[in-house]
Amino acid sequence: MATPRPSSRLRLYWLTDPSDRGLAVMLLTPLVLLVGLVVVYPVARLFRTSLYNHALTSGMPPEFVGFENFLLIAEDPVFWRVLGSTAIITAVTVPGALLMGLAMALMANLPFRRKWPVRLSLLIPWALPLAFAGLIFAWFFHSEYGVVNDLLRRFGLQPVIWFNSPFWSMAAVCLTIIWKTSSFMALILLAGLQTIPRSLYEAADVDGAGRWRQFREITLPLLRPAIVVALIFRTITALQTFDIPYTMTQGGPGDATATLAMYIHENTISFLDLGYGSALAVVMFLLSMLMTAAYLRMIRARG
Template sequence: MAQQKPRYRRSLGDLSERALAFWLLLPAALLLGLVALYPVARLFYNSLFRRRLTDETGFNPVFIGLGNFTQALSDERFWTALWNTFLIVLVTVPGALVVGLLLALLANLPFRVRWPVRLGLLLPWALPLVFAGLIFRWFFDSQYGVVNDVLVRLGGERLLWVTTPELLFWAICITIIWKTSSFVALILLAGLQVIPKELYEAAAVDGASRWQSFWRITLPLLTPALLVAAIFRTITAFQTFDIPFAMQNGGSSFETLAMYVRTTSIENLNFGYGSALAVLMFLISLGVTLLYLRYIRGADD
């Protein structure tokens, strides 16, 4: 009998570095495709059809290509909702970054007992968005709200925060900044923790003030964390729904793009047009994210 060659079972240690990385990342890639890529692809697919449950196209969708997107470009309500969303982004993203930076610097001070300060950062972030909107709706109530009570005690007049569109916008922005600045502060606090203390000690020896140390050491080294926080904050700002919806008790006097998507899809049962609006919101968020990433790559180069 011919002698059989021994068979070796190939283990992970025998794989090349690239092959090992492929097999280790494959489960995560499959899971990402299942929970993220497939829903996005399905959303794109639905946006190409006229499908409304209030007529015959509900169960027999009609292919119209880019018809829903063409309708959106001529839809005045879409442009109003998009403009309202841009206003929220322009106000709340810088506001959350500034407030979050101040909170992170406060939490990074050499307190003997730091956990109450850092716990205070976690509470707004852990609070559900709808709950935060309902709380601040009561704060800005025209009759019984805390804000108007303070204004009256200071000699001012009661303001109709919730029923006046201009005041409602600022009330929503204040609520969003309060809710999201804690998340920004947690990211920036992590960035502050990795800055070597030796740099501050050397700056103090050279006679630099705290303000100079902040501008020459803290802010430049904290820039990557600021950019990461800005990316997350901008994406979530474009998707703002819960807080404006809760503060208006389901109304739409100040409507964001996400609220319009919900109204079109859930209330009007127009899934085709609602999918197209959601695709546009996704593309805008993706475009802004790519701009951030391009800026980061340019800064690294």
């Protein structure tokens, strides 16, 4: 019988010993190339563009200016206002979506005879396009024929002109975002609830622990990893909020509900200032990474 060639023996060894480092490299190389193509290259190109004065309306070629765009951001009052609006949306909608999503997940995890209609209902807000949800709630909060003001009149309360006030406009936007994103949180938390063994609750029942104590000492500690994952995704998407405030208020009144993503869109699409818009996008990317690092550090500290 012929002796296998070295290359054939190497391929056979990779197939028979999955722990071999060479097999790991072979399997991970396509993934690394894909991530580099889809993530690393666009981010690197974004950083590079942020170092140039590249305004298409000027008709001039891109000019390297270093960190001048970032210095302009620090002196831009509009940037600080939209950053404040983005921070408000993040601070209000992330905890709101978490609490509402947790309640929905607990309800969907109850022992119904037919669970699929309840769990299917969780998908409806999540499946709606963001812009469509914004248009629906813009009609809900309309000052003349909106559903919300109609309900206020029926209860004898004074209707609110929602989109003429910075406070009420922000409230309407935040309520819409919470409704839209809570189902996403609920799906992640429901998956986490499914991993908790029922035997723990049965043992707690035997020991005389009530529902609240079971929730506090069993459900919440074992659900913490799913909660952190949900918070990471929800916080990043909150920092990048665009569709709902854009379709509901277009950032108004004034720029009271304008977000950082909307300001990036305005500079890059409306003003065609690719250098300044890229610098703003870099700031948003760094904020997202900082928030993610904070969550991961919190996990390690508690671990």
